[in-house]
Amino acid sequence: MPKKALELIFPQHLIKEPVVYQMSKRYEVVFNIRRAKVTTKTGEMVLELEGEESALNGAMEWLKTKGVKVEPITHDAVEG
Numbered sequence: 271m272p273k274k275a276l277e278l279i280f281p282q283h284l285i286k287e288p289v290v291y292q293m294s295k296r297y298e299v300v301f302n303i304r305r306a307k308v309t310t311k312t313g314e315m316v317l318e319l320e321g322e323e324s325a326l327n328g329a330m331e332w333l334k335t336k337g338v339k340v341e342p343i344t345h346d347a348v349e350g
Contacts, residue, residue: 273320275304276330279339280313289336290317297329298322316343 280289285308294301299321306315319326333340 271320272323272326273318274326274330275343276317276319277341277343278313278315278317278333279341280308280315281337282311284337285310285313289333289338290315293329293332296332297325299325299329 278290290301290303293299299319302318302320304316304318306313308314319329321329330340
C-alpha cells in the first residue's frame with residue numbers, strides 16, 4: 271500500500287483535540303506517529319500514513335479543512 275510522510279502543524283485550538291484519530295476513523299488510513307512536540311501554543315508532528323491513494327489524499331485534505339498545516343516530507347527525513 272502507498273505511504274506518505276507528512277509534517278503536521280496544529281494551531282492552538284486543536285492541540286487537545288483527537289484530530290489524527292478522527293482522521294483515521296473517517297478515512298481508511300493507518301497512521302504511525304514518528305515524532306511529536308506539543309506546547310501550549312502549537313503542536314508539531316511527523317506522521318506516516320498508509321492506505322489507498324484516494325484515502326491518503328482525502329485524509330490530507332480533511333486535515334487542511336480542520337486547520338492543520340500539512341507539508342509532505344521525503345521518506346529520508348522520516349528515517350533520520
